[in-house]
Amino acid sequence: MTRPVHHPLIDVRDLARTFVRRRRIGRLRRTTDTVKAVHDLSFTIDAGEMVGYIGPNGAGKSTTIKMLTGILVPTSGALTVAGLEPQRDRVELARRIGVVFGQRTTLWWDLPLRDSFDLLQKIYRTGPARHRENLGRFVELLDLQDLLDTPVRQLSLGQRMRGDIVAALLHDPEILFLDEPTIGLDVISKGRLREFLRALNAERATTLVLTTHDLQDIEALCDRVIVIDHGTAVYDGSLTGLHQRGGSTRTLVVDLVDEAPPIDVPGATTRRVEGPRQWLAFPADASAAPVVAAVAAAYDVADLSIQEPAIEDVIRELYSTPPAPPG
Amino acid sequence: MAEIQAEDSLSARGHVGMYAAIAGLWVRAAWVYRTSFVTLVVANGLITGLDAVAIWIMFSQLDLLGGFALHEVALLYGASSLGLGIADTLIGSVERIGEYIRTGRLDQMLTKPLPLLLQVCADQFTLRRLGRITQAAVVFAWAAAYVDWTPARVGVAVVMVVSGGAIFFGLFVTFSCIQFLTKDATEFANAFTYGGATLTQYPLTIFPREVMRSLTFVVPVAFVNWYPCLYLLGRDDPFGLPGWLQLCSPVAAVAMVGVALLTWRAGVRRYTSTGS
Amino acid sequence: MSLHVAVATRAFRRYSTYRAATLAGIFTNSVFGVIYSYAYLALWAANPDAGGYDAVDAVTFVWLGQALLMTVALFGGGSTEDLAERIRTGDVAIDLYRPVGLIGWYLASDLGRAAYHLLSRGLAPLAVGLLLFDLTLPVSPLHALAFVVSLPLAVTLSFTVRFLVACSAFWLLDSSGLRVLSLGFALFFSGMTLPLVLFPGWLGTVAEAMPFAGFLQVPADLWLGRHEGVDILARLGFQVGWIVVLLAACALVLRAATRKVVLQGG
Ligand SMILES: Nc1ncnc2c1ncn2[C@@H]1O[C@H](COP(=O)(O)OP(=O)(O)O)[C@@H](O)[C@H]1O
Ligand SMILES: [Mg+2]
Numbered sequence: 001m002t003r004p005v006h007h008p009l010i011d012v013r014d015l016a017r018t019f020v021r022r023r024r025i026g027r028l029r030r031t032t033d034t035v036k037a038v039h040d041l042s043f044t045i046d047a048g049e050m051v052g053y054i055g056p057n058g059a060g061k062s063t064t065i066k067m068l069t070g071i072l073v074p075t076s077g078a079l080t081v082a083g084l085e086p087q088r089d090r091v092e093l094a095r096r097i098g099v100v101f102g103q104r105t106t107l108w109w110d111l112p113l114r115d116s117f118d119l120l121q122k123i124y125r126t127g128p129a130r131h132r133e134n135l136g137r138f139v140e141l142l143d144l145q146d147l148l149d150t151p152v153r154q155l156s157l158g159q160r161m162r163g164d165i166v167a168a169l170l171h172d173p174e175i176l177f178l179d180e181p182t183i184g185l186d187v188i189s190k191g192r193l194r195e196f197l198r199a200l201n202a203e204r205a206t207t208l209v210l211t212t213h214d215l216q217d218i219e220a221l222c223d224r225v226i227v228i229d230h231g232t233a234v235y236d237g238s239l240t241g242l243h244q245r246g247g248s249t250r251t252l253v254v255d256l257v258d259e260a261p262p263i264d265v266p267g268a269t270t271r272r273v274e275g276p277r278q279w280l281a282f283p284a285d286a287s288a289a290p291v292v293a294a295v296a297a298a299y300d301v302a303d304l305s306i307q308e309p310a311i312e313d314v315i316r317e318l319y320s321t322p323p324a325p326p327g
Numbered sequence: 328m329a330e331i332q333a334e335d336s337l338s339a340r341g342h343v344g345m346y347a348a349i350a351g352l353w354v355r356a357a358w359v360y361r362t363s364f365v366t367l368v369v370a371n372g373l374i375t376g377l378d379a380v381a382i383w384i385m386f387s388q389l390d391l392l393g394g395f396a397l398h399e400v401a402l403l404y405g406a407s408s409l410g411l412g413i414a415d416t417l418i419g420s421v422e423r424i425g426e427y428i429r430t431g432r433l434d435q436m437l438t439k440p441l442p443l444l445l446q447v448c449a450d451q452f453t454l455r456r457l458g459r460i461t462q463a464a465v466v467f468a469w470a471a472a473y474v475d476w477t478p479a480r481v482g483v484a485v486v487m488v489v490s491g492g493a494i495f496f497g498l499f500v501t502f503s504c505i506q507f508l509t510k511d512a513t514e515f516a517n518a519f520t521y522g523g524a525t526l527t528q529y530p531l532t533i534f535p536r537e538v539m540r541s542l543t544f545v546v547p548v549a550f551v552n553w554y555p556c557l558y559l560l561g562r563d564d565p566f567g568l569p570g571w572l573q574l575c576s577p578v579a580a581v582a583m584v585g586v587a588l589l590t591w592r593a594g595v596r597r598y599t600s601t602g603s
Numbered sequence: 604m605s606l607h608v609a610v611a612t613r614a615f616r617r618y619s620t621y622r623a624a625t626l627a628g629i630f631t632n633s634v635f636g637v638i639y640s641y642a643y644l645a646l647w648a649a650n651p652d653a654g655g656y657d658a659v660d661a662v663t664f665v666w667l668g669q670a671l672l673m674t675v676a677l678f679g680g681g682s683t684e685d686l687a688e689r690i691r692t693g694d695v696a697i698d699l700y701r702p703v704g705l706i707g708w709y710l711a712s713d714l715g716r717a718a719y720h721l722l723s724r725g726l727a728p729l730a731v732g733l734l735l736f737d738l739t740l741p742v743s744p745l746h747a748l749a750f751v752v753s754l755p756l757a758v759t760l761s762f763t764v765r766f767l768v769a770c771s772a773f774w775l776l777d778s779s780g781l782r783v784l785s786l787g788f789a790l791f792f793s794g795m796t797l798p799l800v801l802f803p804g805w806l807g808t809v810a811e812a813m814p815f816a817g818f819l820q821v822p823a824d825l826w827l828g829r830h831e832g833v834d835i836l837a838r839l840g841f842q843v844g845w846i847v848v849l850l851a852a853c854a855l856v857l858r859a860a861t862r863k864v865v866l867q868g869g
Pocket of ligand 2: 179180
């Protein structure tokens with residue numbers, strides 16, 4: 001694949017960030033550890049991409065986002081975002097990006113949502129017409145019309161998260177960074193959020209970088225995944241490629257009406273049997289439909305559900321299989 | 328560096344406007360809980376009132392404290408309290424940066440296109456500290472009745488209040504920066520900030536000469552009220568220092584604010600955010 | 604009883620983990636001690652037996668004040684802060700259903716905290732004061748003993764007041780106004796701002812009769828040897844009397860609060 005000669009929107013080269021942590025040993029003595037939160041990290045992201053940045057807890061996702069948004073200075077390496085150097089040009093960069101941290105709100109707790117949005121218009125000096133138009137559109141897409149005059153403290157977590165996303169988008173950022181946006185949300189809220197982000201990218205070509213440890217977020221949104229583990233990228237490519245390379249599997253959980261010997265259908269292997277419940281593994285990149293159809297045709301099924309592979313399992317698989325030849 | 332960039336794109340007036348907009352929203356938020364707001368203003372006023380009563384009680388025991396009469400000490404006290412009250416009202420939240428770091432609030436501020444210090448100062452702006460300013464103004468006004476006012480003295484008085492606010496601003500910002508390095512030692516800063524404020528409530532003549540020296544040349548809180556008040560009262564410097572020092576409050580204020588901004592910038596550069 | 608000892612020990616340990624904070628606090632206490640010492644020296648230079656103290660008594664009073672500031676929680680804090688938080692979040696319902704008394708539990712914890720604060724932020728500034736200034740030591744073993752006895756009484760007394768203020772959160776949506784007021788009163792009427800012996804006329808009479816006097820003025824006067832014989836017992840009795848009254852008030856308030864929580868679910 002050849003790239004046209006141009007500057008990527010985000011360019012990260014050999015990025016590293018270490019933290020020094022003080023720890024007490026014994027009653028009085030202290031020692032310092034250095035934690036390499038991020039190291040040897042390089043990637044580029046083009047305008048309009050939707051990139052999932054995934055990895056287990058403590059992998060270095062938030063640290064990377066903080067460096068990309070100008071919150072943290074890198075220990076070493078080179079970094080440009082929208083042609084700017086994030087820490088040096090923090091204020092200018094802030095006008096061109098939107099940032100949302102899951103489970104933390106920038107909204108005024110005791111005041112109606114609308115008041116927070118109005119203040120943001122002043123802070124970003126967005127033109128009144130532009131502000132009105134954006135507010136109208138986002139509020140409609142995220143179904144917040146009836147909540148604009150509700151104090152933030154009365155909103156549910158999902159509603160508040162939607163409010164925070166509107167807040168991050170009112171100034172038309174080129175890039176939206178989301179750090180664990182779906183954490184703690186219920187299934188419906190997650191779904192609505194993903195739908196909105198897709199629409200945003202389609203409508204405005206906003207570049208999306210989101211961190212998560214939920215593979216379903218990625219599946220719903222991103223053509224490209226960067227997997228980070230222990231501070232460095234271990235995979236960069238498509239989700240399908242990730243599953244193929246890692247040989248990861250999804251699991252079909254079948255509740256039969258009666259107990260039965262291990263189910264035998266093509267395309268899946270039974271991993272576990274517990275009374276009437278059975279766990280069937282099938283390749284993560286294959287469709288579940290034929291397996292489900294085969295099971296339903298041969299057995300009396302009470303209930304079915306699909307378990308996505310956990311990110312930890314995918315990463316373990318990545319390590320245990322030799323890297324696929326480039327091609 | 329980032330702060331300077333912002334300066335380019337946003338005028339000083341613009342900064343004041345932004346501050347006012349953020350502060351205004353906090354005032355509205357506080358007004359949601361009217362009763363607590365009013366109780367707190369009254370409670371703060373009462374408490375600071377007791378502080379002034381203490382000075383009156385002291386003078387029920389004596390006529391001169393360190394060579395200064397009640398109305399002179401009241402002038403010192405009122406002037407210092409006004410400076411502290413103004414600084415505390417405008418930038419009170421800067422003492423909270425340790426908490427802002429821990430909760431990730433500082434991270435969020437760093438993603439907004441405004442100078443960080445402006446955002447920190449405006450955050451959780453509250454008018455409840457008006458209690459202190461009111462009390463200080465009353466004490467100051469009472470003591471001012473004894474001053475033999477001339478146009479020059481009026482000028483010095485105005486400059487004194489502004490410089491006093493600026494010196495305390497500098498002091499609070501500078502010492503709050505310790506919180507960028509460690510989360511345990513906030514009380515250490517109190518020795519300098521509130522310690523300095525407490526010292527200025529008395530005539531410096533009651534302290535050893537070294538105290539006067541350090542408050543003039545190291546932590547310049549003597550310029551908050553001591554030197555300008557000597558001018559207002561038409562008194563010679565009890566330590567025999569030259570009279571022009573009495574007009575130097577703005578210089579001390581500019582120096583203190585300069586130190587504060589440099590320290591702040593160094594602190595932000597060493598900022599390490601919070602884990603998790 | 605052994606449960607309460609365990610609770611107190613745990614509180615002691617909990618506070619002793621904040622080592623850097625303790626050092627910073629000792630430094631700050633010492634700085635304020637120096638400032639007030641000079642202020643009082645100037646006052647007593649102008650009026651050598653103001654309030655019946657001499658200059659050495661006055662400076663000793665300053666350092667006792669710095670030593671007891673954290674111990675007696677004159678600035679607030681302590682276990683009652685945890686209680687206020689638990690009332691705010693509703694977790695207090697669990698405490699109310701526990702078999703052990705809530706007051707005893709929180710009092711034990713506060714005494715454990717006070718013990719730590721006395722040993723660290725009490726003794727250290729006092730040692731600094733002794734190094735820098737001429738201070739009086741207790742005039743006799745009896746007075747020293749009386750002082751030592753009055754300390755846990757002072758902590759308990761301060762606890763009851765803080766407990767009542769914290770409990771106001773059962774009824775008030777926001778009790779911070781009341782808290783600020785009670786802190787201000789504690790600082791002023793305990794003698795922390797100025798020894799109560801300086802308060803003129805009726806103000807002095809009122810101040811000496813209020814429970815806050817038992818926070819600092821009473822222990823300090825015992826140390827300074829201002830009382831002899833039966834008077835010593837009377838001063839300790841003053842603290843005990845207020846403790847009994849205020850503990851009863853705590854119990855009543857708690858009963859009302861329990862009824863409120865049980866009936867209305869918070
Ligand atoms: N401000 C900080 N100070 C010290 N250590 C940190 C800090 N931020 C992150 N770390 C450490 O760096 C590593 C990566 O953290 P983080 O980027 O938050 O991971 P993730 O977001 O993937 O869960 C972890 O070991 C974490 O404990
Ligand atoms: Mg994270």
